[in-house]
Amino acid sequence: MANTDPMDRQAVYDDYERVRQIFHRLLDAASAADLARPTNGTRWNNEQLLWHMLFGYMVTLRLLFLVRLIGRLPAGMGKTFARLLDAATVPFHFINYLGPCGAVKVYGPRRTGAAFDRLIDSLGRKLSAEPEADLARGMYYPVRWDPFFKDFMTLADIYRYPTQHFDFHHAQLTLDSGR
Numbered sequence: 063m064a065n066t067d068p069m070d071r072q073a074v075y076d077d078y079e080r081v082r083q084i085f086h087r088l089l090d091a092a093s094a095a096d097l098a099r100p101t102n103g104t105r106w107n108n109e110q111l112l113w114h115m116l117f118g119y120m121v122t123l124r125l126l127f128l129v130r131l132i133g134r135l136p137a138g139m140g141k142t143f144a145r146l147l148d149a150a151t152v153p154f155h156f157i158n159y160l161g162p163c164g165a166v167k168v169y170g171p172r173r174t175g176a177a178f179d180r181l182i183d184s185l186g187r188k189l190s191a192e193p194e195a196d197l198a199r200g201m202y203y204p205v206r207w208d209p210f211f212k213d214f215m216t217l218a219d220i221y222r223y224p225t226q227h228f229d230f231h232h233a234q235l236t237l238d239s240g241r
Contacts, residue, residue: 069197069218071189077225078182085178085228088112088237089171097171101234108237109171110162116174117161118227119181125220126188132201133217140202144213147204154207189221197221 089112097109104111132140147154169177200216210226212219 068194069221074189074221074225075186077222078186081225081228082179082182084232085112085115086175088235089175092171092237096237099236101236103234104231105159106162108235109166111231111235112171113162113165113169113174114158115228115231116178116181117165118224118231119178119185122185122220122224123181123188125223126217129199129201129215129217129220130196133199137202144202144204148206151204151206154204185221185224192217192221 092108097112098107100107101111106114132143135143166174197218198216200214200219202213203211203215205211205213208227209230210223215223
């Protein structure tokens with residue numbers, strides 16, 4: 063079930079750096095009015111969606127931990143855990159929506175950019191230290207929570223996940239810069 067091909071770490075590092083540059087370009091060029099503008103296809107404004115994009119990288123750190131923990135359990139337990147999480151999709155989406163609404167009041171654009179840098183740096187360091195064999199370890203996921211969650215994902219998949227999430231939401235922003 064797990065992919066045994068070696069992961070192209072450099073491609074992941076390159077993607078992390080690409081999104082870091084885009085993220086800062088977007089933040090640096092956006093006025094308060096730009097940030098308050100509604101997005102395409104979400105109920106968030108641009109600032110809230112940018113924070114949600116940051117949150118995708120925050121979640122990734124927790125997902126890496128979960129893979130290391132749940133991935134060691136028998137497959138049946140992991141599947142049951144994923145089904146339980148899938149059953150909680152409605153409250154998850156509600157909390158996922160409300161989080162950025164409150165977070166932007168605390169973070170603001172400058173702190174959001176600094177947090178993004180710390181997360182990118184942390185993920186890069188973790189990936190650098192990851193043994194190749196561990197990148198094939200995986201677990202089952204709640205596929206209803208996110209369009210990029212697959213039924214079974216490896217650590218290698220998780221390192222790629224936040225950039226997929228970022229690129230998807232980047233297209234929903236109504237900011238003109240950074241594209």
